[in-house]
Amino acid sequence: MNTHRKTSIIVGVLILVAYSVIGSGNPEAKTLGMVLEVISGLAVIAIAVLMFPIFKFYNKKLSFWYIVSRSIEGGLLVVTGFLFLSHNTLLLELHKGIHTVHAYIFAIAAMIFYFLLYQSKLIPRWISLWGVIAAILLILVSLLEVTGIISELIILKLPIVLNELVLAIWLLIKGFNPSAIASESAEVDMN
Secondary structure, three states, X not given: OOHHHHHHHHHHHHHHHHHHHHOOOOOOOHHHHHHHHHHXXXXXXXXXXXHHHHHOOOOHHHHHHHHHHHHHHHHHHHHHHHHHOOOOHHHHXXXXXXXXXXXXXXXXXXXXXXXXXXXXXXXXXXXXXXXXXXXXXXXXXXXXXXXXXXXOOHHHHHHHHHHHHHHHHXXXXXXXXXXXXXXXXXXXXXX
């Protein structure tokens, strides 16, 4: 099994881990909630670290911003995990506020991620386009919720969740597009 195949499998697993643990916290089980948010944050950062060496061949500047945005996103999840342990009302409100900010950072990082996937052709472009559109929808929905125009509608967040699940399954079963990896290798050989 080559390095890129291993990376695609690990990234697929990490996406599933990040999603499966983020919503699993029981408000009554504070320690479990904290651990799950921290695991999710670390998984998000690990995905960016694994993808950076691949993405940088396609777009160095955007790859840099991808790893920065995912590190901020993952870091916020780690912080909110520890805040979740608090019994202090102010810290719990801060926890809620950070989660609101997290949605925007997640969506921006997702747009960068899916644009880089689109540009690199590592996965089918329809998955990448779906991801970009779903990330834009998430920003719009979050803005409408924050301004009070609509109440929280989880159904409007489903496109990004379903997209990420499809991506994870694709990466686990199919991996990265071999011709995209071959063009990356050819570019490295030329330099």
